[in-house]
Amino acid sequence: MYNKKVLEVFQNPKNVGEIDDANGIGKVGNASCGDIMQVSLKIENDIIVDAKFKTFGCAAAIATSSTATEMIKGKTLDEALKVKNADVVEYLEGLPPQKIHCSVMAEEAIQAAIEDYKKNHAKK
Amino acid sequence: MKIYLDNSATTSLDGEVLQAMLPYFTDMYGNSSSLHGFGRESLNAVDNAREKIAKILGAKPSEIYFTSGGVESNNWALKGAVAAAKGRNKHIITSAIEHPAIIETCHSLEKDGVEVTYIPVNSDGIVSLENIKAAVREDTVLVSIMTANNEIGSIQPVAEIGAFCREEGIPFHTDAVQAIDSQYIDVDKMNIDMLSLSAHKFHGPKGIGLLYIRSGVRLKRLLDGGHQERGQRAGTTNVPLVVGMAKALELSAANRANYNKKLTKLRDYFIDRALQEIPFTHLNGGRENRLPNNINLSFEFIEGESILMVLDLEGIAVSSGSACSSGALEASHVILALGGREELAHSSIRFSLGRDTTKEELDITLEVLKKAVDRLRGMSPLFNVEKGTGSYV
16 A cells, blocks of 8 residues: 555655754654654754654655755755645655645644744744 | 455465356356256256355254355344344344444334434453343344454354244344354254354355255245245346355364364464564463454554555455445444543454464464564654653543
8 A cells, every 4th residue: 555655665764853952842642543753853043953743653754754854954944834744745756645634734833833833932 | 566465355266166067157157047958957057056055054954045145144134134023113233343334224124214322342352141141122133242342353242142042032143254264053952043244254265155944934025026935036046156155164163173173373472472462462262262364453553454554565355344444434333342541442453363374374464564664653642762661642
């Protein structure tokens, strides 16, 4: 049910881990639902200089986490917020219908991490 | 390298079974309902197959009805029993861990007003007779409890349940699809009124199964049409597959003791090593009353399907939860029924051994598995690699 591209990314995911001095962290999902995605970001001057993920979930969850974090690296926050789940799916050359929600979670995890950063760095 | 540890999903076709079937795909193509010589030749093969199967199950040939497989047999047993039963209110007793072929049929019947009691299981995945006794009502028209579970291999006290149902005069059906390759079944001694089988679970062909129906049990047919199977199951008899199923069952019964001995040893070896060598690993289901080929483990802090995919990329075939639900996101209803933590239900993997499984294959699988679990835990937000421990909070 997975295409070659998804399996390839699943087998060799990029950006696995946590950033020690992250300034934006987003976590979505829960273990009883079967998937959790955690994204940590290092943001400097509104630019995402590093992004890492840790994911509890299926092959699609891991592949979309890798893809989404890879897509936002080097982007400004505004650009990163424009990365949608459809872009992740397109990069992976498609996902089985019942796994589309994994790409949605990846988008949400990134948004949550950016929101976390914005909250911490709100103009005082 | 390819290692197949998904024999509960399906098994390889036995070479002898293939040979037995081949002539009925080519030279002997007659319709077994035809009166002429071509037909009689085919009918003869079908009759022989029916006799062989009946003998192995302790049944009469006239009580064996060929179907397309387990799903049809289970649908027929449940829907047919409800349709044939008298009275306005109808009630079925089944277990919480049945195969979807039973559970979904029950859900469908519930929409038509039938009431269903789903008997819970203990932490070993076993139904208790006491709970069945307590669930019986005036309007109970059928008890259906699987012989052994497909996900965790728990073997149910079918003979006890059969004896009780006989006393109460309630028809008793058992889905023996997953059990028959390793379990001795005698429908008379075990007081079974209906029994479902599927040939591809015991090295026979796919697309053929049977429903044993004790003579005297009232059952409405599902399919209207020709007079095949004593007018109870219309459709041209699939002669080659019927012949194949009989051959496969014959071989299964003849080799059962040897395979059981071998597989029990391999199963216990794998379980012991996995529990010892991979931290935070749990066995789903009990050690006793377990099919000799079934291993079902949960690996904490990682998700089952991702383990399956890592093993698959290494050429090892296993199943996460039930094969039918691997496209779905719900956790296994069977693992959940054991009463453990919901997270563990998402982390389960079934390794189902087969008659050709070797110790070497299991050793390789364990090594690959250890690496897979480590790697996935390294990616899991629930696991702390430095501390070597995890948490769901």
